[in-house]
Structure formats: structure tokens, C-alpha cells
Amino acid sequence: xxxxxxxxxxxxxxxxxxxxxxxxxxxxxxxxxxxxxxxxxxxxxxxxxxxxxxxxxxxxxxxxxxxxxxxxxxxxxxxxxxxxxxxxxxxxxxxxxxxxxxxxxxxxxxxxxxxxxxxxxxxxxxxxxxxxxxxxxxxxxxxxxxxxxxxxxxxxxxxxxxxxxxxxxxxxxxxxxxxxxxxxxxxxxxxxxxxxxxxxxxxxxxxxxxxxxxxxxxxxxxxxxxxxxxxxxxxxxxxxxxxxxxxxxxxxxxxxxxxxxxxxxxxxxxxxxxx
Amino acid sequence: xxxxxxxxxxxxxxxxxxxxxxxxxxxxxxxxxxxxxxxxxxxxxxxxxxxxxxxxxxxxxxxxxxxxxxxxxxxxxxxxxxxxxxxxxxxxxxxxxxxxxxxxxxxxxxxxxxxxxxxxxxxxxxxxxxx
Numbered sequence: 001x002x003x004x005x006x007x008x009x010x011x012x013x014x015x016x017x018x019x020x021x022x023x024x025x026x027x028x029x030x031x032x033x034x035x036x037x038x039x040x041x042x043x044x045x046x047x048x049x050x051x052x053x054x055x056x057x058x059x060x061x062x063x064x065x066x067x068x069x070x071x072x073x074x075x076x077x078x079x080x081x082x083x084x085x086x087x088x089x090x091x092x093x094x095x096x097x098x099x100x101x102x103x104x105x106x107x108x109x110x111x112x113x114x115x116x117x118x119x120x121x122x123x124x125x126x127x128x129x130x131x132x133x134x135x136x137x138x139x140x141x142x143x144x145x146x147x148x149x150x151x152x153x154x155x156x157x158x159x160x161x162x163x164x165x166x167x168x169x170x171x172x173x174x175x176x177x178x179x180x181x182x183x184x185x186x187x188x189x190x191x192x193x194x195x196x197x198x199x200x201x202x203x204x205x206x207x208x209x210x211x212x213x214x215x216x217x218x219x220x221x222x223x224x225x226x227x228x229x230x231x232x233x234x235x236x237x238x239x240x241x242x243x244x245x246x247x248x249x250x251x252x253x254x255x256x257x258x259x260x261x262x263x264x265x266x267x268x269x270x271x272x273x274x275x
Numbered sequence: 276x277x278x279x280x281x282x283x284x285x286x287x288x289x290x291x292x293x294x295x296x297x298x299x300x301x302x303x304x305x306x307x308x309x310x311x312x313x314x315x316x317x318x319x320x321x322x323x324x325x326x327x328x329x330x331x332x333x334x335x336x337x338x339x340x341x342x343x344x345x346x347x348x349x350x351x352x353x354x355x356x357x358x359x360x361x362x363x364x365x366x367x368x369x370x371x372x373x374x375x376x377x378x379x380x381x382x383x384x385x386x387x388x389x390x391x392x393x394x395x396x397x398x399x400x401x402x403x404x405x406x
Contacts, residue, residue: 010394010395010398011394011395012392014393015393023375042398044398044402045395045398045399046351046398046399046402046403048370048402049297049299049351049364049369049371050298050299050367050369050370050371051297051298051300052298052373053374054298056402058327059376079395081395081399099382152352152353152354155357156352156353156354156356156357157353157357157364158357163276165357165358177350190317190352190354191317191318191350191354192353193317193318193350194350194351194352194396194399195350195395195396195397195399195400196318196348196350197392197396197400198386198387198388198392198396198397198399198400199347199384199385199386199387199400199404200318200321200348200385200387203318203321203348207317224336227398228393228395229393229396232393232395232396236359236391
């Protein structure tokens with residue numbers, strides 16, 4: 001069985017436990033043994049944009065060293081924000097001078113040698129390939145009209161984007177292979193407000209309203225995301241009168257399609273009613 | 276911000292401009308004020324200055340921009356940065372202004388904590404708007 005080393009991050013051990021359980025079971029059903037990264041620490045959540053914030057790279061790079069210690073060349077993330085910070089720090093230390101400076105901050109760890117590729121579930125599924133996903137999809141998603149909501153951190157900056165930052169199709173390809181009918185909507189690449197939930201909840205509500213309306217107007221019956229912060233905002237920070245669209249994680253939808261988890265009744269009903 | 280614009284060579288070379296350039300790693304003078312960043316910004320409606328106006332004031336060496344609300348409204352979504360036709364990473368300029376403010380002891384943002392907020396939101400906000 002192929003082995004995958006996996007970095008969870010805070011959300012997967014807290015509000016997104018369902019996402020973790022559903023995804024890991026589905027990934028195993030696809031023939032991979034998942035091993036959680038030992039002694040992982042916080043990814044930093046948001047990437048530091050200031051030039052002199054070197055300390056902010058130490059945490060992410062320490063995680064890359066833990067993966068290196070496991071002999072891994074790839075590190076799987078399910079959280080879009082972890083993917084973003086870890087892959088940007090991995091990029092930062094591709095510069096030998098930056099690598100030297102960050103390694104100088106490490107104490108008990110061995111030096112990072114730069115050979116770990118951080119990849120998100122979305123990329124992993126795309127690399128598995130649509131044929132293999134389609135073969136494994138039983139019962140499949142039965143034509144469910146799904147709007148894939150990318151948000152920011154899977155697409156920006158360009159250097160770590162999982163696909164074209166303005167016209168991504170990677171999640172749509174996965175959903176189609178799993179038997180869904182992907183729905184494109186203009187707000188799918190626009191920010192949900194992220195951590196402004198802490199400082200400007202009213203701004204987040206306005207964004208969430210626009211996103212859900214955009215998805216609903218284009219015919220989505222379900223919105224799928226791979227980011228725990230988007231998931232929180234889209235569900236818990238809805239303005240009054242927002243469309244009552246359900247929101248699920250990509251890994252949950254994967255589990256429904258592969259039959260490792262039953263399709264929730266409200267979603268099954270949506271498909272049933274339409275037929 | 277100054278009520279009138281004073282254009283002078285001294286302002287263009289002001290230590291403030293150098294500091295923002297140093298911290299952001301950006302050439303602020305690459306900006307030609309097309310406004311694409313402001314058109315892309317989903318939070319501009321909550322700002323007192325549009326993102327392109329923030330960059331303009333930095334170009335002019337106007338330290339008053341430090342008192343603006345705009346950088347603190349920015350969610351670092353990077354829509355401006357990926358769309359800038361001049362390759363200016365506007366989000367990095369916003370972060371530089373936040374950092375300059377935080378390092379001078381400014382904390383203009385009120386945290387509106389509720390028990391349901393997940394760590395991912397709390398850590399994100401803490402790292403962007405608190406010292």
C-alpha cells in the first residue's frame with residue numbers, strides 16, 4: 001500500500017474533525033495508508049508578508065523537517081490555509097541564503113534540506129486522475145449540482161496556486177469524475193472575509209451573502225470548499241435572507257461518492273426531489 | 276493626511292517611503308494608479324481610502340496614511356496582488372503599513388470575540404492586527 005504523510009493542523013483536530021475522518025477513510029479506500037506527521041506544530045495560519053518576519057518561517061519549516069525525518073518527499077494537507085503557509089515557506093527556503101538563515105534558528109532538529117513538496121488534497125485527487133476516481137465512485141454523486149468554492153489560499157499567490165488563479169477547474173474536474181455536475185459561479189475565487197470574522201463580522205456577512213447568492217443563482221444545490229475558515233464563515237456568518245444552500249467539505253463529498261460515508265439525508269433529498 | 280498635496284523630492288526620498296519599500300519588498304513607484312487593486316478589493320467599501328489611494332500617499336511620502344483604516348480592513352486575500360498589471364504586491368504594502376503601526380504601538384482594531392470563533396480565525400486575526 002502506498003504511504004502518505006499527512007499534516008492535520010488545528011482545524012482538522014477541532015471544528016473540522018468530520019472533514020478529517022471522512023477524507024482519511026476515503027483516501028484509504030483509494031488504496032493509500034495515511035500516516036499523521038509526528039510532532040506537527042501550527043502552520044502559522046496566515047503567511048507573514050513583511051520582509052523581516054523571518055521567525056514566522058520557523059514553524060512551517062520545522063514541519064517540513066518532521067516530514068523529512070519520515071523520509072517523505074510529499075506532505076499532504078487538507079486545510080487550504082495550512083497548504084498556503086507551508087508551501088510558501090517551502091518556496092521561501094528554496095533560496096539557499098534563506099534556507100541557511102532559517103536552519104540557523106533550529107535547535108534540536110536536523111537541517112532542512114529542501115526536498116519536501118507540500119500538496120493539498122485537491123492536487124492529490126487531481127493527480128490520482130479522473131479515470132481512477134470515476135471507477136471508484138460508487139454510488140457517485142448522482143448528478144448533484146455542486147458549486148466549488150475555492151476562496152483565496154488555494155489560488156493566491158500564483159506561485160502556490162493549485163490551478164489558474166482566476167479560472168480554476170481542478171475541483172470541478174474532481175467533482176465531475178465523482179459523478180456531480182459542477183456549477184461555475186463568479187464568486188468562487190473571491191474572498192469570504194477570512195479572519196475578519198474576528199474584527200469585522202459585518203464585512204464577512206456581506207461577503208458570505210454574495211457568495212451564496214452567486215452560487216444559488218447559477219444553480220448550485222451544494223457548495224463545496226476545502227478551507228475550514230471558508231467553511232465556518234459560509235455556514236456560521238450568513239446574513240439574514242441568504243440562500244439556504246448547504247456547505248460541505250471536499251473530503252466529505254468524496255466519501256459520499258466512494259460510499260465510505262452515507263450521503264446525508266438532506267442532500268439525498270435534494271437529488272431525489274429534482275428527479 | 277495632509278489637506279493639500281505637497282510634491283517635493285524630499286518627500287519622495289523620505290525615510291517613511293524607504294521603510295515601506297524595505298518592509299514590503301515592493302517598489303511603490305511602479306504603481307501608475309490604474310485602480311485595478313481597488314476594483315478587485317472586496318473590502319474597499321469598508322475602507323476610508325481605496326487601496327490605490329493608500330499606495331499613492333505612500334509614493335508621496337505622506338505618513339498620515341499610517342492613521343488610515345484601510346490597511347486594517349484588508350483581509351490579505353491577495354486579489355489586488357495577483358491582478359496588478361505592474362506587479363506590485365499591494366497586500367505586502369498593506370502589511371508593511373500594519374507592521375509599522377503595530378511596531379509604534381498602534382492597535383486600532385477592536386477584536387470582537389465570540390465563543391464560536393475557531394482557532395484558525397483567531398490566530399489569523401491575532402497575527403495580522405495585534406503586535
